[in-house]
Amino acid sequence: MKKLPIYQVDAFADAVFKGNPAAVVTLEKDWLSDELLQNIAAENNLAETAYIIKRKDHYDIRWFTPATEVDLCGHATLASAHVILNLLEQKNKQVVFQSHRSGTLTVTQNKEQLELDFPTDVLEKTDLPEALIQGFGVVPTEIWKGKTDYMLVFDTQDQVEALQPNFHWVARVEARGIIVTAPAKDTSIDFVSRFFAPQSGIDEDPVTGSAHTSLVPYWAKRLNKTTLVAHQVSPRGGIVHCQHQGERVKLAGKSSLYLEGNILLED
Structure with a gap:
């Protein structure tokens, strides 16, 4: 019986049962088959499972x-860093x-946060797909398209x-997912968002780090500021501290370890 270490971390959360849970699986030298990687992620049934190999x-x-x-996942990257910096390489x-x-x-x-350094998304104004008109029943003020998502x-x-x-309608849109956003009511927060990705197997993602690579350049320009605080207003919710740095964006948040164990695979 082969054992694979697995961890579950709540990312963008100051305690467990908040933020966005992600699984982190450590592999030794080589990737498993894509089919097995996908099967493990489906079995975990979390928004994301990250696989990491030490080089x-x-x-x-x-x-x-x-x-x-997927091309990029912020919260599972933050979760992976939590495992490495707190458990595997504490120095x-x-x-x-x-x-x-x-x-x-x-x-x-x-300090108490982990800070991600990600490439900034490039957004272009576009038209609203018919499937999103049917899927949301309301027309937004602006429609943008990034590398993988509509905003x-x-x-x-x-x-x-x-x-x-x-x-049923949202899943018909050819995209990884749909970001929705607006100014925040709380004056200590700059903007709010939600993220829907039924086409990727996630109806609503609790806190989506990668979506902020699209959100931050938009709100930085609109609000004329480079340091922003974001709140993803999903049922679990989460706070993301953001910095716009041109072609890069920094996203910071807390994280909490929920479990560690082993996946058991037949040799």
Whole structure:
């Protein structure tokens, strides 16, 4: 019987049962087959399962939802860094990841927070797909398209919180997922968001780090500021501290370890 270490971390959370849970599986030298990686992620049934392999000066990383491999995942990267910096390499304060889909990603311990360094998304204004008109039943003020997601901008936080998507229609949109966003009511928060991705096996993601690579450049320009605080207003919710740095964006948050154990596989 082969054992694979597995950890579950609540990312962008100051305690367990908050933020966004992610599984982290450590592998020794080589990737398992894509089919097995996908089967494990489906069995975990979390928004994301991250797989990491220790190399000489970095970790290789890949991310899987229950349905597919994705280009980038913020909360599972933060969860992976939590495992490395708190359990595997406690003397270190920084970890470098290499993704064959998203390049070099750095996570740094900054007091009680972990800070992600990600590439900034490039957004273009676009038209609203018919499936999203049917899926949301309301028309946003602005519609943008990034590398993998649509971003719909609304006038108020109340509109964002009131959305009850028809996932049958939303899943028809050719995208990883749909970001919805609006200015925050709380003056200590700059903007709020939610993220829907039924086409990736996740109806609503609790806190989506990668979505903030699209959100931050938009709100930084609109609010004329480079340091922002974001609140993803899902039922679990989470706070993301953001910095816009041109072609890169920094996203910081807390994290909490929920469990550690082993996956049992037949040899």
